[in-house]
Amino acid sequence: MYAFDIERPSTIADAVSALKAEDSQALGGGQTLIPTLKQRLAMPSALVSLGGIGEMQGVCMSDDGAVCVGGATTHATVASETANSYSGLSGLASHIGDPAVRNRGTIGGSLANNDPSACYPAAVLGSGAEIITNARSIAADDFFEGMFATALDEGEIITEVRFPVPEKANYQKFVQPASRFALVGVFVAKYADGVRVAVTGASEDGVFRWSEAETALSSDFSASAINGLTVSADGMIGDLHGTSEYRAHLVKVMTGRAVAAAS
Amino acid sequence: MPKDSGVIGASDKRREDVRFLTGRGQYTDDIQIAGQAYAAFARSDVAHGEIVSIDANAAKAMPGVLEVFTGEDFAEVGGNPAGWLINSRDGEPMKEPKRPVLAHGKVRHVGDAYAAVIAETPEQARDAVEALNAEIKELPAVVDMKAALDGGPLVHDEIETNQCFDWGWIEDNRAATDEAIKNAHHVTTLELVNNRLVPNAMEPRASTGIYDPGTDEYKLYTTSQNPHLTRLLICAFVMGIPENKLTVIAPDVGGGFGSKIYHYGEEALVLAAAKKVGRPVRWTASRSEAFLTDAHGRDHVTKIELAVDAEGNFQAFRTETYANVGAYLSNFSTATPTFLHGTLMAGNYTVPNVYVNVKAVFTNTAPVDAYRGAGRPEATYSLERVIDKCAREMGMDPVEMRRKNFIKPDQYPYAGAAGLEYDTGNYDALMDKMEELADFAGFEARRKASEAKGLLRGRGVNAYIEACGIAPSNLVGILGSRVGLYDAATVRVNATGTLSVMVGAHSHGQGHETVFPQVVADMLGIDAGSIDIVHGDTSKIPFGMGSYGSRSLAVCGSAVVRATEKIIAKARKIAAHMLEAAEGDVTFEDGNFTVAGTDKSVSFGEVAFKAYVPHNFPLEDIEPGLEETAFYDPANFTYPSGAYTCEVEVDPETGKVTIDSFTAVDDFGNVMNPMVVSGQVHGGLGQGIGQAMLENTIYDENGQLNSASYMDYTMPRADDLPFYTVDHSCVTPCTHNPLGVKGCGEAGAIGSPPTIVNAVIDALQSGGKDVTHIDMPLTPARVWSAMNS
Numbered sequence A: 001m002y003a004f005d006i007e008r009p010s011t012i013a014d015a016v017s018a019l020k021a022e023d024s025q026a027l028g029g030g031q032t033l034i035p036t037l038k039q040r041l042a043m044p045s046a047l048v049s050l051g052g053i054g055e056m057q058g059v060c061m062s063d064d065g066a067v068c069v070g071g072a073t074t075h076a077t078v079a080s081e082t083a084n085s086y087s088g089l090s091g092l093a094s095h096i097g098d099p100a101v102r103n104r105g106t107i108g109g110s111l112a113n114n115d116p117s118a119c120y121p122a123a124v125l126g127s128g129a130e131i132i133t134n135a136r137s138i139a140a141d142d143f144f145e146g147m148f149a150t151a152l153d154e155g156e157i158i159t160e161v162r163f164p165v166p167e168k169a170n171y172q173k174f175v176q177p178a179s180r181f182a183l184v185g186v187f188v189a190k191y192a193d194g195v196r197v198a199v200t201g202a203s204e205d206g207v208f209r210w211s212e213a214e215t216a217l218s219s220d221f222s223a224s225a226i227n228g229l230t231v232s233a234d235g236m237i238g239d240l241h242g243t244s245e246y247r248a249h250l251v252k253v254m255t256g257r258a259v260a261a262a263s
Numbered sequence B: 001m002p003k004d005s006g007v008i009g010a011s012d013k014r015r016e017d018v019r020f021l022t023g024r025g026q027y028t029d030d031i032q033i034a035g036q037a038y039a040a041f042a043r044s045d046v047a048h049g050e051i052v053s054i055d056a057n058a059a060k061a062m063p064g065v066l067e068v069f070t071g072e073d074f075a076e077v078g079g080n081p082a083g084w085l086i087n088s089r090d091g092e093p094m095k096e097p098k099r100p101v102l103a104h105g106k107v108r109h110v111g112d113a114y115a116a117v118i119a120e121t122p123e124q125a126r127d128a129v130e131a132l133n134a135e136i137k138e139l140p141a142v143v144d145m146k147a148a149l150d151g152g153p154l155v156h157d158e159i160e161t162n163q164c165f166d167w168g169w170i171e172d173n174r175a176a177t178d179e180a181i182k183n184a185h186h187v188t189t190l191e192l193v194n195n196r197l198v199p200n201a202m203e204p205r206a207s208t209g210i211y212d213p214g215t216d217e218y219k220l221y222t223t224s225q226n227p228h229l230t231r232l233l234i235c236a237f238v239m240g241i242p243e244n245k246l247t248v249i250a251p252d253v254g255g256g257f258g259s260k261i262y263h264y265g266e267e268a269l270v271l272a273a274a275k276k277v278g279r280p281v282r283w284t285a286s287r288s289e290a291f292l293t294d295a296h297g298r299d300h301v302t303k304i305e306l307a308v309d310a311e312g313n314f315q316a317f318r319t320e321t322y323a324n325v326g327a328y329l330s331n332f333s334t335a336t337p338t339f340l341h342g343t344l345m346a347g348n349y350t351v352p353n354v355y356v357n358v359k360a361v362f363t364n365t366a367p368v369d370a371y372r373g374a375g376r377p378e379a380t381y382s383l384e385r386v387i388d389k390c391a392r393e394m395g396m397d398p399v400e401m402r403r404k405n406f407i408k409p410d411q412y413p414y415a416g417a418a419g420l421e422y423d424t425g426n427y428d429a430l431m432d433k434m435e436e437l438a439d440f441a442g443f444e445a446r447r448k449a450s451e452a453k454g455l456l457r458g459r460g461v462n463a464y465i466e467a468c469g470i471a472p473s474n475l476v477g478i479l480g481s482r483v484g485l486y487d488a489a490t491v492r493v494n495a496t497g498t499l500s501v502m503v504g505a506h507s508h509g510q511g512h513e514t515v516f517p518q519v520v521a522d523m524l525g526i527d528a529g530s531i532d533i534v535h536g537d538t539s540k541i542p543f544g545m546g547s548y549g550s551r552s553l554a555v556c557g558s559a560v561v562r563a564t565e566k567i568i569a570k571a572r573k574i575a576a577h578m579l580e581a582a583e584g585d586v587t588f589e590d591g592n593f594t595v596a597g598t599d600k601s602v603s604f605g606e607v608a609f610k611a612y613v614p615h616n617f618p619l620e621d622i623e624p625g626l627e628e629t630a631f632y633d634p635a636n637f638t639y640p641s642g643a644y645t646c647e648v649e650v651d652p653e654t655g656k657v658t659i660d661s662f663t664a665v666d667d668f669g670n671v672m673n674p675m676v677v678s679g680q681v682h683g684g685l686g687q688g689i690g691q692a693m694l695e696n697t698i699y700d701e702n703g704q705l706n707s708a709s710y711m712d713y714t715m716p717r718a719d720d721l722p723f724y725t726v727d728h729s730c731v732t733p734c735t736h737n738p739l740g741v742k743g744c745g746e747a748g749a750i751g752s753p754p755t756i757v758n759a760v761i762d763a764l765q766s767g768g769k770d771v772t773h774i775d776m777p778l779t780p781a782r783v784w785s786a787m788n789s
């Protein structure tokens, strides 16, 4: 680690102005950022902790029935607070990392980081959620721009994420054995106007929607509806933990299991 | 009635756990020395390169920097030697390139240290390492062993080859073995990889060097499994310090698994630096450094053949193995693939012909050396996989085939075809117990239940034998060892009757502090709580060889017994004097010396007091004091054996393997503390399952370590492991050590990998998949690929 200063603002406005300083960086739960600093792979001059900002904490329901999660809410809080209102989301959050990670890591940090194997991007894209920042609202379909890349501008903070609640949903994660991130994770959500299927872990372009499966499942929401589909290995990640063919295969298997388990 | 604590056979809770579990352990990094400075190492980020120049001027000018060292500073001192000389088949000695304290001229693997900075704080030392201006010209690297032998870039130019040795065992058996294979009814051939493992002790390596100019004495705190061996290597080979001027202290050590047997350059560096800067110098490895520089384990590529007659009787085993030794020879790297591997290649069987060929190969990777089991897991894996394959090819039941070829109880001592003489064993009894405990009879019903869930169930079995208690100096000397392998103990009875037992064995998780007192207490009939073990400090303990190879109890425990016998003999003399009786009339039982047939007796405590307050004492016949030392050098290795089985379920859609049950039945000879033994087996099984299912060390073709953190290197976690059934009730006591013990530390890691692979192959074949072998680790991706290729 290199030396840095730390700021602990209590309002979004103060955080935004603190982030204007050169080389300053937002700190969520630190579950990605702190290991990066320890390895001396980043050298921010100041970290602006978002953990003390009350308006970015917790889960609530909006008037139109969406589940609204504060940008600095931990995975553990999401897991417990959405258990009744959005069990698919709660299930996903409860399987991120281990208890220590879930008690510190935040939804905002996970989405801003957009690790291609992270779980939350699948829920956000699969739910057609809205990402609210200090400056604007971004639709999930416009937010993810490939591995570790998002629509966020320099110094922009995710303050809240709004999830429309589906009739049924489920997330199936096939873990990468070492990190236990998703080797392939599939989030399936059935809404009145159609089914969304979002896949994480698999593609070199990061989280994506499997549109053929969405079409098939929108007319027949059963695991067998995707039997005839195939997933191409082109553009899938191939690494120590699985070939691109294996990942392509798992996309289909996990989608089928998510549909079967959706509730 | 047997007592339930403080004696041999009792499951005493581990007293050392009180401090370990409450955070009061004192590990090297916990021991803060006033005025200490910190070392950080500059490590190569290329696998092979020429050190063109190192400009340290900027680094030296950084805040807090005290000194910078490079390979140049150690060019004149010795190198870190290999502890075992192997001769090739043609009689030529192995190639032994110098292993310097810091790389000099060339760097040879990623992580190879070429400079070190000493500074006031660890951060300042790291900053200065980044400011070093080193020009390292990258050279083509060689990672694959066959490429290394086939004209690949030379790791050490001066030896003009990448082959360390080409060893044949036993060379005189070669022709007969070839002949047996040529004429056999059936030959099964299997090519396999024994995957490279990173040891991953919970505590990373750490060392603090101290130098006192007033006395010219050095002191080294370090993470070692054998402080005397470390001292010997540093003094006699690397730095030329007189042995009486160096104290090595290995305090609490958080696991070793072999990787802390060896002397590493960082230990010499902190000692040299302490003298040069006049301050204690400390270094603690980061986890990344541990991945890159701890001696790795395994890494064999083997072809094995098994010849059988029409009834399935074994006629011959023949193997050809390439063993990766990495970029430098670590201290036991040449013994591990040879005498700890080739000599076990007859297994538990009455096979008449065995021939083993091992080629050790230098590559641009971290050094490879002994890791829990050391050579024996490699031997067992090859044997027990090829036997399983052979049974399938012959249409025989794998248990039946093994039983048919077992050495029978009435055949001991049995001189096997791979050169060892086994003293005792009963392998059928182990198999019987295993079949009973694992409910073999219920397997078909369980298989049907799995099928109903869409899963393939398989069962694997394995029989192993290993050579432990390493061991007889005469024997290992003939085999090329440059050290003796006895051990030593001093039993010091204090004036008030409590005991301090100084042992050469080193406990880094094994439980010596609990078990050795049980043995002594049992012999003396006193409270185990009044006995403490002292270990790990060369200034306090007799010269012993430390702990590895499941040797602590079998070798050092035997020394403890011998020293305690001497204590009893002397105490009896003193008691006879006190009781005014002839020594021959004095009996010793339950801690009391009694004149036979009378009620005249004195307690052990009274005798101890007399020894230190020798009033009215026959000083002309008996010296005062009560302290005895014994060195013990065994007559043979010990031969633990076992029968293991497990059942797995394979998900055919994803290739994911789940271990449903695991049964380990071991013959460890007499058991001193069943709970500690079970714990050792559990740990070994965890590591064996890690190797079989999860762990893999992957270098890319440029020698970069791709699996260099826990993001990519899969350590076993609790939920990867099943509940184990372990049993050690089948006992054939070792015939040649006083406790009849054999050693239990490595068995689990030796016996489990083939058990699991055999089970997975069984599952896949039961599902109609034509898969005869998958290399470890059996990750879902590999199993799925095997099913679908």
Ligand SMILES: Cc1cc2nc3c(=O)[nH]c(=O)nc-3n(C[C@H](O)[C@H](O)[C@H](O)COP(=O)(O)OP(=O)(O)OC[C@H]3O[C@@H](n4cnc5c(N)ncnc54)[C@H](O)[C@@H]3O)c2cc1C
Pocket: A025, A026, A027, A028, A029, A030, A031, A032, A033, A034, A050, A071, A072, A095, A096, A097, A098, A101, A104, A105, A106, A107, A108, A109, A110, A112, A113, A115, A117, A118, A119, A120, A156, A157, A158, A159, A179, A180, A181, A182
């Ligand atoms: C052992 C381990 C296991 C894990 N397993 C999983 C897993 O299974 N699945 C999974 O999805 N993830 C996993 N993670 C990652 C974890 O979910 C992290 O919490 C997450 O990736 C980052 O969130 P954070 O709050 O810790 O962010 P930080 O590490 O603090 O920050 C990450 C990045 O996001 C930025 N940032 C933080 N908060 C905001 C915000 N509100 N707005 C804008 N930018 C922000 C930071 O500047 C930084 O660039 C694991 C992590 C660990 C250490």
